[in-house]
Amino acid sequence: MQPPTENVTLAERVRALAEEAVAGTDLYVVDVEVRGRTGSRVVEVYVDADAGAGLDGLTEVSNRLGFLLDAEDPVPGHYTLNVSSPDASRPLALPRQYPKHVGRTLRVSYLADAADPGEEVTVTGALRAADARALTLELRDGGTVEVPFEAVREARVVLPW
Secondary structure (H helix, E strand, O other), X not given: OOOHHHHHHHHHHHHHHHHHHHOOOOEEEEEXXXXXXXXXXXXXXXXXXXXXXXXXXXXXXXXXXXXXXXXXXXXXXXXXXXXXXXXXXXXXXXXXXXXHXXXXXXXXXXXOOOOOOOOEEEEEEEEEEEOOOEEEEEEOOOOEEEEEHHHEEEEEEOOOO
């Protein structure tokens, strides 16, 4: 198995090419994962758009990225490329993802006090607002909490079933 530092470097190289592939579209790169061993790697690229990623946009980015990966050849040997939008099982990674989830229930883990990184709080509530600085949740007890994005450790959409 490859050392983790090589995977990070490889993921960073793929991310740079993915950023190039989404240039000029309304899509943006959320995350890149590279798994497996040389000759049998899986390259997963998650992209999204403010209004949601459509199939045509995903196909276009996949084709562009595939071309760039073939031309630059950062992934040695055979690999499988998967380009998709993040599903509900993936945590929200960027502040830009939150506005389209206003009204949905989120489970958010965050640092209660930036000065005390050991105290993590987890709350569940309806996302009422999100801007460039923070998100606001309406908690089940009727209260609200505003969480700055730099304090968020993990946020996930809670599925209704």
